[in-house]
Amino acid sequence: MGLSPVDSYPMPDRTALPRSYVSWRIIPVRAALLVHDMQNHFVGAFPKGRSPVVELLDNIAALRELAGALGMPVVFSAEPPGQRPAQRGLVADVWGPGIGDEPDAAAIVAPLTxxxxxxxxxxxxxNAFLRSHLGRLLRSAGRxxxxxxGVYAHxxxxxxxxxxxxxxxQPFVVADAVADFSAEEHxxxxxxxxxxxxxCxxxxxLRELLRHREPRNRTPGAGPTAAPHRDSADNT
Incomplete structure (x- = not known):
């Protein structure tokens, strides 16, 4: 099947949100931020400079800035390029071979590097938990x-x-910081x-997180010379 271009559609606002079955409140010392599959390959399917991708990028950037300021773990998930058929598995029957070896196709979009x-x-x-170290990362950080x-919402x-x-x-899905193939699927x-x-x-x-804001020391390894932590998936 592969990816088809996505038509522009408006981001949902708070008046259009479904009522959550739970009433959990976000607590920065318990939370982490996951930015899912915001790669050039996927984001490039959206119409540049129009909704929903404009709001998508702006809102994720805002969440990422505050999460970092609060000392919350910030995690990016990314599909690896050039997967072998054995790695791709049944996903290939629906979505094809995945990201190829084109330059920068697998890179996280520039505003969110x-x-x-x-x-x-x-x-x-x-599922970002499957065959990755996301669960272990969260547990080790006490989150x-x-x-x-990120994408795709459904x-x-x-x-x-x-x-x-x-x-x-506890998952918190940010309605106007995710996007999909259509408003209906979103x-x-x-x-x-x-x-x-x-x-939410x-x-x-952001308002809820700011209620808890207080000065924090930077986490070890987060200095200007440190590189992003890369965890290898189990691709067998």
Whole structure:
């Protein structure tokens, strides 16, 4: 099947959000931020300079800035390029061979390039937990809340949120910091995410995080000479 161009559609606002079944509140010392599959290959399917990609990039950037300021782990998931058929598995039957070896296709989009001290995980399935070290990373950092943004809402974002819930990690899906193939699929993803997590807006989440803001020391390894942490996926 592969990727088709995405038509422009408006980002949902707070009046269009489904009611979450839970009333969890975000706590920075318990939370991490996951930026899912924001790679040139995927983001390039959206119309440049139009909704929803304009808001998508701006809102993720805002979340990433505040998460870093609060000392929250910031994690990027990215599909590796040039996967062998055995690595790609059944996903190839639906989405084809995946990201090829074209220059920069697999790179995180320039406005969100991972920084020193942030984590970059290879993920070989839509669910960012599967065959990656995301769960181990969260446990080692003592985090049981996960803010999820990126693409695509009804695939990787929703499946990752569901797996977080199944593993007693509270998922927070940011409605206007995810995007999808269409407004309909975007809305569907939010309705399902609301059944096992919190669906919120960027502004609302930023306000909630700022309530807890206090000066923090930088985490070890986050200095200007450190490189993003890269965790290898188990691709067998």
């Amino acid at each position: 991972p920084r020193p001290g942030e984590h970059l995980l290879a993920n070989v399935r839509h 049981d809340q996960l803010i999820i943004c 695939l990787g974002v929703l499946l990752t949120a569901a797996d977080a819930f199944m593993n007693d990690i 809305s569907l993803a939010l309705r399902w995410a609301a059944r096992s997590g919190v669906v 807006t960027t502004d609302g989440l």
